[in-house]
Amino acid sequence: MTLATAGVFIAACGPGGTTTENLASPDKQILRANNGTEPNSFDPTQQTYTYERAVGIQTFDSLFRAKADGSDVEPVGATSYNVSPDGLTYTFHLRQNEKWSDGKPVVAGDWVYGWKHFLNPALAAGYVDPFFDQTIKGASGYGNVDVSSASAVDAYLNGLGLSAPDDHTFVVQLDHPAAYFKWVATLWMAVPLRKDIIEQAAGGAFASTDATKAEAWANNAATIVGNGPYKIKEIASKDHVTLVPNPNYWAPAPHLQQIIYYEIADGNTAYSQYQTGALDVIGVPLADVTVVRSDPKLSKEAILIPTLSQYWISMNTTRAPLDDKNVRMALAKSVDRDKLVNDIEHGNGKSLSTFIPKGMSGYDTSDNAQSFDPAAAKQLLATSGKKDALAKMKLLTRNTTASKTLNQFLADQWSTNLGVNIQLDVIDSKTVTRDIRKGQFDIYGLDGWIGDYPDQQDWFDIFVTGSCHNLNWGCLSDPSYDDLVTKADAESDKTKRASMYSQAQKKLIDNAVVAFMYQPYEYDLVKSYVKGLTVTTTDDQNLPGDGRYNTAFITQHT
Amino acid sequence: MAVIAGRPARGALLPPQLRALTGTRSGALAIFVVRRILWMVPIVFFVIVITFTLMHLAPGSPWDKGGGRQLSDTVVNNLNIRYGLNKPVFTPWFDFSTGHFIPFRWDDQFKLYIWNVAHFDFGLSYQYQGKTVSTLLLESWPYTATIGVLAFLLIIPIGVGLGVVAALRQNTRIDYITMGFATIAASFPNFVIGALMVVAFSVLAYRATGGNFYLPAAGFAMDDSLIMPVVTLALLPIAYTARLTRASTLETIRQDFVRTAWAKGLPERLVVVRHVLKNSLIPVVTTLGPTFAFLVTGSVIVETVFAIPGIGRAFVVAIESRDYPMILGTTILFSLVVAIANLVVDVLYVFIDPRVRLT
Secondary structure (H helix, E strand, O other), X not given: OOOOOOOEEEOOOOOOOOOOOOEOOHHHOXXXXXXXXXXXXXXXXXXXXXXXXXXXXHXXXXXXXXXXXXXXXXXXOEEEEEEOOOOOEEEEEEOOOOEOOOOOEOOHHXXXXXXXXXXXXOOOOOOOOOOOOOOEOOHHHHXXXXXXXXXXXXXXXXXXXXXXXXXXXXXXXXXXXXXXXXXXXXXXXXXXXXHXXXXXXXXXXXXXOOHHHHOHHHHOHHHOOOOOXXXXXXXXXXXXXXXXXXXXXXXXXXXXXXXXXXXXXXXXXXXXXXXXXXXXXXXXXXXXXXXXXXXXXXXXHEEEEEOOEEEEXXXXXXXXXXXXXXXXXHHHHOOOHHHHHHHHOXXXXXXXXXXXXXXXXXXXXXXXXXXXXXXXXXXXXXXXXXXXXXHOOEEEEEOOHHHHXXXXXXXXXXXXXXXOOOEXXXXXXXXXXXXXXXXXXXXXXXXXXXXXXXXOHHHHHHHOOOOEXXXXXXXXXXXXXXHHHHHXXXXXXXXXXXXXXXXXXXXXXXXXXXEEEXXXXXXXXXXXXXXXXXXXXXXXXXXXXXXXXXXXXXEOOO | OOEOOOOXXXXXXXXXXXXXXXXXXHHHHHHHHHHHHHHHHHHHHHHHHHHHHHHXXXXXXXXXXXXXXXXXHHHHHHHHHHOOOOOXXXXXXXXXXXXXXXXXXXXXXXXXXXXXXXXXXXXXXXXXXXXXXXXXXXXXXXXXXXXHHHHXXXXXHHHHHHHHHHHHOOOOHHHHHHHHHHHXXXXXXXXXXXXXXXXXXXXXXXXXXXXXXXXXOOOOOOOHHHHHHHXXXXXXXXHHHHHHHHHHHHHHHOOHHHHHHHHOOOOHHHXXXXXXXXXXXXXXXXXXXXXXXXXXXXXXXXXXXXXXOOHHHHHHHHHHOOOHHHHHHHHHHHHHHHHHHHHHHHHHHHHHOOOOOXX
């Protein structure tokens, strides 16, 4: 497999260049972008949503980050690492002279403290599962800890395979070999934290069961001391967050002297703000995409970025006639994905009837088992003899404009190409989530996944047995698939690993437990005076280049 | 409403020390106000009971996400413990299956909440980690209240003024124009008005003037960014108030005492201000109380269109995310605002209408 997407440079200079002609004065080096929503927490360990991570990755550095082309990890908080021959012990060599934003040195003990804070069951961080509690040694008892007992929580945390033999060495022991663990170390919630500051904000030492005191520091810009490239200057609740460079950061000082993340929920409002010069970067609302494309000025400022995501339709394999593979395949093969991307998404996406999205290893569209083929679909359904039963199925739909539009399109496609009228069952979003968690649905669309990191383990683990009713809504249970994925997750040989994931993808497609639809692309507007953004597939969708703001700068403009 | 004109034997149920007070006008008013304030306690209690019940009947949990991978059962379980959601919502008194009374317990979610509210502790938000509901309300309400009060200040002169002018010039061009405006303003939903204003006064104005003269499309500051949200918010109540004032004024100017005033040869200004307005404004004042409460509790649409970090949007977001303490805290605040606005209106009656006695 070749890697398709390299980092896209949108700069006056060539890739890798640092030409900063026409640089605006430092007081004009302000980037104003729309982050959409206020983070629910400024503590990275508690963050689960993209709009939270957006602030988290600026204020805190993990051990590694994804390379711009997504091919591997590159050092941030750590400069190198060793894996023991049995694959169970990761020794991270931390960056020498790394400092916190208040000037104190970052030591290995801060990493141990931060990871334990994250893994504290009393805090119930949203991202503990499944990357950490099933990987780190001693962490698998996470769900059985009595979170009302400080001694039980302490015993659990002290039993974790996390240690700091010296100030610059952070050792993580695993339960089982995990070839993807270097990627886990790039995640935004796996960061160091400052014990002294957290305790000071809490008014002194506190019990490990006291979640309120443990989070007191994270609501005050003054006590959010991080090791990331930027630090928080101001939190104007539900309006904006202002970031300024961390003066003690290890890398050369960036050009951008301020990043202001506005929290404008309505895309149309953000679009108006962009047009009146109040914002420099926005995501284009779906309704305005065609206007932007045809506008001579705006179209020049627009960029289309593939996201590491894929959308699919889930089919409940425990309900007849969807327990029949041929029926599921008939549904999968009767949707014209190109039409979907063009008509519904206005071209912001890529039709994709395979699993792994473009931009990461494992992307391979050669398997056309689910590809659009109405004749073959009709044939499959006729052979199964379950056309009438299929017509009784309902398509569960969230009560949002986007979901209703998409699902109406799917129903129309099935009606046209398959001759089956499937009714939409439109209900409020919370009820939909409740129902799919209980497995109470026939067909549910569209759901999908945005990758946490460009490694296939992040994707294939979704459909292993036992993950039932959590994104694997249709409850695929295929022991041969589980076996391949478990082995591939642990395999350190790249070629063998890729081959096993490739076989697993084929099984997933052939089983048609989900019908793969399309990879969404992000359509953003960036003012022409914003230069040097390093845009990658792991950036936040509305914040192109946010993984590497150190390359960005503002040029002189009126 | 405890406003009854001309009822005898006022204060009969009061203790003798206080009964003496009822004899004076200001004493009666003070007792009325104190009593109404005390009534707010049971009102708030019932608001809590209803909100609590409805909120927990609504499907979904605070931890469900709108798509993608959901939190694991373990994390959900620990979150429930962290926020006390593992306790029963209500404890029933009687078990119909066994026919026994259930022992009283203090620590169900409802009783704990009432206990905390009695101590002015409205709890922690589920959505915004480590933030109290009181903090969130204090952060967002000032924005909403500022816009609401400004809108209210527009309603009285413009709404009442247009209504009176239209009534005095009934069936003239002025009347038709005024009422035509009121009908249009009342029939356009404010998300349409807001969006149209943004296009006209922000986007197109910016383009036309090269960025020299336009109104900001979003944000909140004590400057021109307030114009569009305030106008959008005020338009419907202005239209409503104008129509009501016109109708009420038309009724008043046909009364005998107005004819007498004209017959006495009083100048128009005196007739209108002293005789007509004083009487025609009584029904208008009745509606201004609820209107004020409506304006300062925020409009989700205005706050969304103009990206104002106010309480109206916070309330809707809290409901969508099932942030129970935030829903309850906001509802309590709103119910107090409505109760106080109504109380103020009732007190104002005393000064506007001498026939009104408070009991």
